[in-house]
Amino acid sequence: MTLIDFTNLLVSALLLAGIYAVMSVGMTVIYGVMKIVNLAHAGFMMLGAYFALELFQRFRIDPIIAALLAFPVLFFLGAAVHWVLLRRLPRSDEPTLPSLLLMFGLWLVLQNLGYLIWGNTDRSIFTPRTLSVVSTVRLAVFIAAVGCLLLLEVILHYTWFGRSVRALIQNRYAALLTGVYEDRTAGIAFGLGIGFAGLAGGLLGSLYSFDPDFGRPFLIRAFVIIVLGGLESISGVAIGALVLALVETFSILFVPAGYQLAISFGLLALALIVLPGGLASLLAKVRRVA
Amino acid sequence: MEGTRPFLRNAFIWTAVVALPITFLGCTRKKTADAVPVGVVLPITGREAKPGQYQREGIELAIKQINQNGGILVKDRGKKLPVREIFYDDSSDQAKSASLAERAMSSDEVVAVLGAYSTALGEAESVMPDRYQVPWITTGAAATTIFNHGYQYVFGTLSPTxxxxxxxxxxxxxxxxxxxxxxxxxxxxxxxxxxxxxxxxxxxxxxxxxxxxxxxxxxxxxxxxxxxxxxxxxxxxxxxxxxxxxxxxxxxxxxxxxxxxxxxxxxxxxxxxxxxxxxxxxxxxxxxxxxxxxxxxWWSRNLPYPQVKKFNQDYKEFTGHDPDSWYPATAYDAMRALQAAIESAGSLNRTKVRDALRTVELKDSLLPGQVLKFGPNGQINTPFxxxxxxxxxxxxxxxxxxxxxxxxxxxxxxx
The missing domain is CATH 3.40.50.2300 (Response regulator)
Incomplete structure (x- = not known):
């Protein structure tokens, strides 16, 4: 392999990591605050993709801008779902069966709504940039993804809401004692997670064709990433996404492409056995030692 | 009087419990007697939804045309019987696909089951036909693994991959x-x-x-x-x-x-x-x-055969859109091959229909070569x-x- 080929692959892996990160971060925020494994994530990603498509087709809005607009819309949808459904679930420090079933059911409902509204035709967003050799769409998707992740970091570190989220992630009872209003924070956090799912779906819609079943392969990868990242760590998600993208992209050079998913799951198993706290815990240990 | 009320209530409940299934059974048998029940299992939701929908349209167009002509002539009934479609959506899910095919074969008393778009779903369904001895024609699975097990009730209208x-x-x-x-x-x-x-x-x-x-x-x-x-x-x-x-x-x-x-x-x-x-x-x-x-x-709407041109017209009238790729044609011909087999068998007996399918020749087939005939392993071999x-x-x-x-x-x- 030439240096140019290697660089091409590295760039592909980095761009893929950005996409992976933005689709996983929403799940992490929701899990961190509410201990809910959001199985409906793929359904909200699908809504984000169709939202971007509708804005593009009806109003000729650039699909990247449309994806960014999906964020606030899906944020409010997520907050509404929390208010109507999730706040009625029993509180727990561990994921519970009712929450898993509820989210799985919600995914099926969203999927079927998708079929009802948009039918089962494969849709895609095609612009003059779509097939350009210098993949401006991938680059734009990457920039949008990284920009949103940075914005989330700023929110989490410099706002009252962000501090509440981090407090709930670290220790729910201590957070409650210090005056964190759990219901409101959880509602906003869930909205934020769904907003990110919508954004990810909108961005992915520029890269892939989609139907109401969209998001399933991404959901599996999101699980791998958040476990790799340490379940509750935003920076861990970014690192997990990078590791998965690098491993998936470069492992193909040494093993057949048909084993790509097996490699991802191998990585998941390895993380669960060797690094149950994820890469974030490893980094924390390194920092402490240093 | 105190004691008769529970008795009356119990009698009513028991009557309902016994009578209702008999009533429904009667309905089912009546329907079966007056029609040719054909099971159709295809994905119209999920990953394979689109090709599945097109295949469903192909089958339903064939059924509509058959019924417009009075139905299928079944000699041992001495009359033409309309086709009654029993449709199931397998949601592109292998397990669901197999269980729905099983349901159609075991509970719905169908004469045959059509469908199974994609190799993966077809493989899941293919174990059922011989178990229930019901002819099964896959309209969208072509992998040779389905046809190389020596199954006796398995047929397919796609040439091998x-x-x-x-x-x-x-x-x-x-x-x-x-x-x-x-x-x-x-x-x-x-x-x-x-x-x-x-x-x-x-x-x-x-x-x-x-x-x-x-x-x-x-x-x-x-x-x-x-x-x-x-x-x-x-x-x-x-x-x-x-x-x-x-x-x-x-x-x-x-x-x-x-x-x-x-x-x-x-x-x-x-x-x-x-x-x-x-x-x-x-x-x-x-x-x-x-x-x-x-x-x-497996098929193109541009094939220069008169029956293909007529099919294109009929399909557009029926669905409102042109045939997209080959999907509806293999399904349409599967239903017509089944019709020919039932007429040749002169019976709705599943084994007789299976035997007839082995020898049936659809001479105005839409497929390349214009003749549809199942090979010894149940799969057709028309050119691409x-x-x-x-x-x-x-x-x-x-x-x-x-x-x-x-x-x-x-x-x-x-x-």
Whole structure:
């Protein structure tokens, strides 16, 4: 392999990591605050993709801008779902069966709504940039993804809401004692997670064709990433996404492409056995030692 | 009086419990006696929803036409009986597909079951027909693994995927013979990780071995269905320095892979994605990026047969849209073959219908060659047509020559 080929692959892996990160971060925020494994994530990603498509087709809005607009819309949808459904679930420090079933059911409902509204035709967003050799769409998707992740970091570190989220992630009872209003924070956090799912779906819609079943392969990868990242760590998600993208992209050079998913799951198993706290815990240990 | 009320209540409940099932059983038997119940199991939701929907339309058009003509003549009933479709959506799920086929065969008393789009769903269903001794005609699964188990009730209206692979290689060989391509060109194969992909690759390899000197296969690798990224695989294809790129993929993977192919700036003398290529969704997703891709397909609406032209008209009237790719045609012919088999058997007895299916010949078939006949293993063996996308959204049949509607453009011009 030439240096140019290697660089091409590295760039592909980095761009893929950005996409992976933005689709996983929403799940992490929701899990961190509410201990809910959001199985409906793929359904909200699908809504984000169709939202971007509708804005593009009806109003000729650039699909990247449309994806960014999906964020606030899906944020409010997520907050509404929390208010109507999730706040009625029993509180727990561990994921519970009712929450898993509820989210799985919600995914099926969203999927079927998708079929009802948009039918089962494969849709895609095609612009003059779509097939350009210098993949401006991938680059734009990457920039949008990284920009949103940075914005989330700023929110989490410099706002009252962000501090509440981090407090709930670290220790729910201590957070409650210090005056964190759990219901409101959880509602906003869930909205934020769904907003990110919508954004990810909108961005992915520029890269892939989609139907109401969209998001399933991404959901599996999101699980791998958040476990790799340490379940509750935003920076861990970014690192997990990078590791998965690098491993998936470069492992193909040494093993057949048909084993790509097996490699991802191998990585998941390895993380669960060797690094149950994820890469974030490893980094924390390194920092402490240093 | 105190004691009679519970008695009356119990009597009412027991009467209802006994009478209701009998009433419904009676209804079912009446329906079965007055109609030919045919089970249809196809995905109209989920990953395979679109081809599944098209296949359903093909079957339902055939049923509508049969019923408009009075139905199917069943000699031992002494009259024509209308077809009653019992439809199930398997949601593109293998387990559901198998259980719905089982339900149709065991509970619905169907004469036969049609459907099973895609190899994976077809494989799941294929274990049921012999268990329940109900003829099953798959309209969308072609992998040889389904037909090589020695099943007695399994039939299929798609030619084997190995034939798709060998027809693809044969077409490329004909381009070499015409001087459009050079001899000894290098092939790179990227195959989906299914029996379909394996059969396709085997077909190309077999043809290449039988015709030495035409092509050298320098790269062959499988990939996972629904993969979000093919950049690594395409990099390996690029590194192989192949002249021709042949992939076997489902529609979504074809779109994702070819988008990344175009973005990578790669160019090959010829490119194919197996049976995918002319779909309108692909053109919507990639514009003129799909120009010059060729595909081996089981059927084309451009076939120059009068029955195909009539089918195109009828289908458009029935659905409001033109046939997209081959999907509805194999399903339409499957229902017509079943009709011919029932009429030949003169009975709704499933074993007699199975025996009739083995010998039935549909002489006005829509498929290439115009004759549909099931082989000894239950699968048909009609030839494939090779189509090529042309600029402006045109799709021409380019092989075989006697069905061609246009010339092959080979090698693909560089943009």
């Amino acid at each position: 190995t034939l798709l692979g060998s027809s693809t290689a044969e077409y490329l060989g004909s381009l070499v013979d015409q001087g459009k391509l050079n001899k000894g060109l290098k092939l790179a194969l990227a195959l989906e990780n299914t029996d379909h992909g394996v059969d396709y690759g085997n077909g190309i390899k077999q043809w290449s071995q039988q015709h030495p000197g035409y092509f050298n296969i320098v790269f062959s690798e499988n990939f996972d269905l629904g993969s979000p990224d093919f950049s690594g695989l395409l990099q390996k294809v690029k590194s192989s320095k192949a002249d021709i790129f042949l992939a076997d993929a489902h529609l979504q993977d074809y779109i994702t892979m070819h988008r990344q192919y175009l973005q990578s700036g790669m160019h090959h003398q010829m490119i194919s994605y197996g049976a995918r290529g002319p779909e309108s969704d692909a053109r919507k997703a990639m514009g003129d990026g799909v120009d010059y891709i060729f595909a081996g397909i 047509v090779i189509v090529q996308n042309k600029p402006g959204g045109k799709v021409d049949i380019v092989y075989p020559k006697d069905a061609a509607t246009g010339e092959s453009i080979a090698p693909i011009p560089k943009k």
